[in-house]
Amino acid sequence: MAEYKEIDSVAVIELKNPPANALSKALVTGLNNGVKRAIDNPRIKSIVLIGNGQHFSAGADITEFPRVADVTSKQGVSLLTVGDVIESCNKPVVSAIHGVCFGGGLEIALFSHYRLAVQSAKLGFPEVSLGILPGANGTQRLPRVVGFEVAMDMIVSGKPVSAPQALQYGILDKIVDGDLLTAAVQFAKTLNTVPHDRRLKNVPVPNSENANKHFEEKLAKIKQKQRGYIAPINCLKAVKASVDLPYSEGVTKEFQLFMELMSSAQARGQQYSFFSERAATKWYLSASKNYKVSKDIPVKTAGVIGAGTMGSGIAVSLLTSGIPVILVEQDSKNLERGIELIKSILQGGVKLKRMTQSQMNQILQILQPTTKIEDLQSVDLIIEAVFENLKLKQELFSKLDKICKRDTVLCSNTSTLDIDKIAKSTSRPEKVVGTHFFAPAHIMPLLENVYGNHTSAETIATVMKLSKKIRKIPVLVKTCHGFVANRTFFEYSQELRFVVEEGLLPNEVDDILEDFGMPMGVFKVNDLSGIDVGWRIRQEQAIANGFNLTTNTRYINGERYCAIADKIFQAGRYGRKTGKGWYQYDKPGGRVAMVDPNVNNIILNHCKELGLTRRKISTQEVIERCMFAAINEGFRCLEDGIASKPEEIDTIWLHGFGFPRYRGGPMFYASQVGLRKVYERIKYYQKHFPETSHWIASEMLQRIAESGRNVPISEWTKFNPTPTSSRL
Numbered sequence: 030m031a032e033y034k035e036i037d038s039v040a041v042i043e044l045k046n047p048p049a050n051a052l053s054k055a056l057v058t059g060l061n062n063g064v065k066r067a068i069d070n071p072r073i074k075s076i077v078l079i080g081n082g083q084h085f086s087a088g089a090d091i092t093e094f095p096r097v098a099d100v101t102s103k104q105g106v107s108l109l110t111v112g113d114v115i116e117s118c119n120k121p122v123v124s125a126i127h128g129v130c131f132g133g134g135l136e137i138a139l140f141s142h143y144r145l146a147v148q149s150a151k152l153g154f155p156e157v158s159l160g161i162l163p164g165a166n167g168t169q170r171l172p173r174v175v176g177f178e179v180a181m182d183m184i185v186s187g188k189p190v191s192a193p194q195a196l197q198y199g200i201l202d203k204i205v206d207g208d209l210l211t212a213a214v215q216f217a218k219t220l221n222t223v224p225h226d227r228r229l230k231n232v233p234v235p236n237s238e239n240a241n242k243h244f245e246e247k248l249a250k251i252k253q254k255q256r257g258y259i260a261p262i263n264c265l266k267a268v269k270a271s272v273d274l275p276y277s278e279g280v281t282k283e284f285q286l287f288m289e290l291m292s293s294a295q296a297r298g299q300q301y302s303f304f305s306e307r308a309a310t311k312w313y314l315s316a317s318k319n320y321k322v323s324k325d326i327p328v329k330t331a332g333v334i335g336a337g338t339m340g341s342g343i344a345v346s347l348l349t350s351g352i353p354v355i356l357v358e359q360d361s362k363n364l365e366r367g368i369e370l371i372k373s374i375l376q377g378g379v380k381l382k383r384m385t386q387s388q389m390n391q392i393l394q395i396l397q398p399t400t401k402i403e404d405l406q407s408v409d410l411i412i413e414a415v416f417e418n419l420k421l422k423q424e425l426f427s428k429l430d431k432i433c434k435r436d437t438v439l440c441s442n443t444s445t446l447d448i449d450k451i452a453k454s455t456s457r458p459e460k461v462v463g464t465h466f467f468a469p470a471h472i473m474p475l476l477e478n479v480y481g482n483h484t485s486a487e488t489i490a491t492v493m494k495l496s497k498k499i500r501k502i503p504v505l506v507k508t509c510h511g512f513v514a515n516r517t518f519f520e521y522s523q524e525l526r527f528v529v530e531e532g533l534l535p536n537e538v539d540d541i542l543e544d545f546g547m548p549m550g551v552f553k554v555n556d557l558s559g560i561d562v563g564w565r566i567r568q569e570q571a572i573a574n575g576f577n578l579t580t581n582t583r584y585i586n587g588e589r590y591c592a593i594a595d596k597i598f599q600a601g602r603y604g605r606k607t608g609k610g611w612y613q614y615d616k617p618g619g620r621v622a623m624v625d626p627n628v629n630n631i632i633l634n635h636c637k638e639l640g641l642t643r644r645k646i647s648t649q650e651v652i653e654r655c656m657f658a659a660i661n662e663g664f665r666c667l668e669d670g671i672a673s674k675p676e677e678i679d680t681i682w683l684h685g686f687g688f689p690r691y692r693g694g695p696m697f698y699a700s701q702v703g704l705r706k707v708y709e710r711i712k713y714y715q716k717h718f719p720e721t722s723h724w725i726a727s728e729m730l731q732r733i734a735e736s737g738r739n740v741p742i743s744e745w746t747k748f749n750p751t752p753t754s755s756r757l
């Protein structure tokens with residue numbers, strides 16, 4: 030776990046816990062033993078701490094977190110014990126850093142007396158994203174090096190800094206070229222004693238004159254931008270304690286704030302999210318088709334068809350990852366508009382200092398716009414982003430099949446259509462796959478990849494690998510109408526329309542959802558995505574199923590239907606783009622949503638016409654109805670084999686819909702509420718709303734709820750009555 034060796038008068042302790050040297054109890058104990066051995070050996074004059082493999086250390090071992098008692102236990106060796114041993118050691122200790130030096134890893138480095146790193150190293154405190162704070166004195170030590178403001182920014186944001194930036198801040202003493210170990214040993218040999226100010230607890234916090242002002246400003250920002258999250262607030266308070274209190278009291282305050290977070294439901298949700306994102310990328314269809322054994326096709330060039338909002342965003346994601354793109358539109362006018370859109374997105378990046386003007390120009394060099402689809406003949410992968418119409422997509426895929434080289438992967442950005450129906454228009458269904466991006470495609474992190482019955486493992490591996498290359502979080506799901514994202518979101522939003530039909534106004538519903546933690550209420554989301562888009566999807570579906578939607582339709586095939594959205598559409602209110610939808614906006618394309626009495630009139634008249642009596646609906650009922658409807662559909666996705674594990678559904682909601690990370694995702698939320706209760710409430714709503722089929726409880730949910738025990742989320746799929754794929 031920690032390997033000890035001696036190079037002349039220098040003891041080298043290598044942290045070894047692959048893949049990221051997470052500081053497990055065993056590693057911390059090994060490190061402690063190593064330092065003590067060096068202290069006890071009179072031939073040793075200085076000590077180097079270094080990481081084995083790719084990184085110095087990714088910080089404390091998160092898998093050990095659930096056992097809070099272990100973290101605080103006075104028995105055994107904790108990060109704090111070893112930290113004290115390092116700091117009080119009379120032989121200089123040097124941390125030699127490469128890869129990442131995060132969390133507890135950076136705390137170890139800050140207990141050390143000197144810090145060296147290679148140019149590519151990254152240093153930071155990502156704890157806030159796990160719902161906690163750097164509890165091994167990081168909140169008291171970092172400010173003593175970088176001052177209050179920088180420490181506050183680093184700890185509250187959780188964002189790492191590069192080695193050059195860390196050198197500038199004074200976190201690093203030196204950046205070294207060449208072999209890190211050789212350089213560190215050489216450096217350590219030049220050291221004899223530990224000066225007083227190399228023990229950070231002895232040093233006051235520099236540049237803290239305006240700490241009160243910075244604190245207040247940051248607190249206001251957190252409350253606005255990270256509404257509902259408690260970890261950033263505790264992080265901020267802990268850093269402030271470094272200024273307000275002497276070191277010995279500051280660490281006590283840090284401990285109290287740390288424990289508050291560690292035992293919180295938010296930390297459980299955020300830590301679950303960390304692992305579920307990783308679990309979701311591990312796809313498994315069979316022993317010969319899975320993420321471990323399946324090889325991808327390298328994507329050196331790509332094509333994007335359709336230069337509208339989605340196509341342009343997709344092109345930007347590829348281009349900014351260094352993949353040359355051929356962008357195809359049907360005519361030069363649309364093509365020109367697409368190029369302008371791409372340029373304006375990139376220009377936005379320049380403004381935000383995410384890239385320089387010259388980097389933007391270089392990116393544009395690898396964009397090849399064209400109106401000739403034949404230009405795609407030799408690209409490795411194509412993403413189609415044309416209008417959501419099956420016939421149109423089938424014609425396009427049939428054409429591509431004839432034009433493109435045999436191993437080109439053909440992707441559709443459809444958000445709802447069955448991939449098998451698109452694939453059947455080609456002679457290469459094994460190369461056809463769904464890549465469902467979320468708007469805006471260059472920003473939203475989720476990529477819902479969709480396989481059909483004929484999609485090959487090689488094709489799946491290709492899009493899963495590409496997703497990571499373009500910095501997306503991929504989830505693989507099976508084809509069906511709406512896949513996982515839209516299937517579950519549909520039930521959520523439909524239930525909320527029913528709530529409006531029964532008594533609440535759209536802004537009242539949105540306020541409840543935003544208080545729950547959603548970044549935007551569902552009616553604001555509708556306005557953003559376009560009321561006309563939703564209307565067209567409903568019309569297409571109705572036509573496909575042989576129904577005629579009129580604005581006074583209350584039931585379709587015996588199912589409850591709410592026509593208020595159709596009435597909003599018919600009033601010419603298409604959403605933000607027209608300056609009015611469920612809300613009134615300051616201008617077409619405006620962002621400020623205001624309550625519009627005209628919308629309220631549409632709703633009230635609708636209820637009057639249908640003889641519906643409106644009632645008060647509680648916050649609890651609203652949350653239960655939308656969340657439990659989505660959760661029940663989530664269980665059905667598992668039963669149907671559309672998703673293979675609950676973590677996939679949660680990752681989709683976290684990164685596709687901005688579900689609050691501290692709640693883990695809808696399925697994790699269900700686990701926290703308790704599946705017995707969720708099941709009972711679903712049965713209750715079924716009794717009250719028998720004409721809504723999403724209240725028929727999933728069989729899998731029923732089985733778990735009736736099992737009489739609290740089944741952990743990792744075991745839910747064992748209760749699937751029709752398992753179609755295995756878990757890894």
Ligand SMILES: CCCCCCC/C=C/C(=O)SCCNC(=O)CCNC(=O)[C@H](O)C(C)(C)COP(=O)(O)OP(=O)(O)OC[C@H]1O[C@@H](n2cnc3c(N)ncnc32)[C@H](O)[C@@H]1OP(=O)(O)O
Nearest residue numbers: 049051087088089090091092131132133155163164165307
């Ligand atoms: C009184 C109290 C005293 C105690 C106070 C303790 C205070 C300290 C707290 C902490 O340090 S919390 C941890 C802070 N660190 C992090 O949040 C880092 C998280 N990890 C990452 O950012 C990334 O994993 C990475 C290290 C940058 C590597 O990224 P990469 O994309 O290369 O690989 P991944 O798929 O993300 O990870 C590979 C593998 O490693 C597992 N892993 C990573 N970090 C940890 C960790 N800190 N603990 C446990 N496991 C970790 C990750 O889950 C992957 O596992 P598999 O999916 O392959 O099983």
